[in-house]
Amino acid sequence: MEKGFSDIERFFLEAEEKRLKTLEERKERKVQKRENLIGQIKNLNEKLKGKDRKIKELYREIAVLQNQVSEFKKRENEIKEKEKELSRIDEYREKIRSLNEEISKLKGEISQKNREIEKLRSQEVPKSKVELFIEVALNSLGSFVAGGKNIKVLFSKRFRKDMVKEVSVRPFLFDSFISSLSRINSTSRLLKRDGKHDIYRIRVTSPYGEYRAVYLKLEKDTIKFVRFGQRDSIYGELETCGWKFE
16 A cells, blocks of 8 residues: 555655656757847848848948949940041141132232232332432422412432332332422421421332321421431431531
8 A cells, every 4th residue: 555655655746757857958948049149130131231231241342333334324425425526637638628728828928929029129120210209200290289378399419219129129109209399388397496497207108118208398388308218217217417408
């Protein structure tokens, strides 16, 4: 009997021990499972952090690539414009060639005209003929009408000499002088006054440049031409001689 109770007691004790052991094992498994889950979560978090870094790097690379694409498009447009310009090079070259030909032609014409001008300027009429021509022409020009008045005109020896010197190499200069003399009211200007005379000049515009004819006003209706020469030199000569006339 006692043995039977002892067996029953041992059975229950073993069953309780087994139950407690099972509970402990379950608890340990739960703890282990929890720790495993925590470890897995940590691993996942680390992996996610790595993925996040990778994503950010990829976005940066994408931004760089997008900038490069924009640059390439810009350069592509520039290249297309250059290609358009290059396609017009032949047209430009033809225009340049045509313009150079025209320039050469014009330069040739200018050189020819300059040679003709220099030839005309350098042509000398024999002085004996010029002297005779000037003498006859000036002697015939004893008077002219200006401002409704008859003006008597005289010419000094120096004026005749100046005129012969200039006209011998510039044949049309005498015509320019006569033209200016006929318009004396508009071409004349007072230069200075001294104790004896008022000194005037008339402006002579010619194909050879600007000239001046200097004259003295002797009386109300009489003038005397005393010097003739180029505008740039005649006044200096007059200053040198003290504005003295023969």
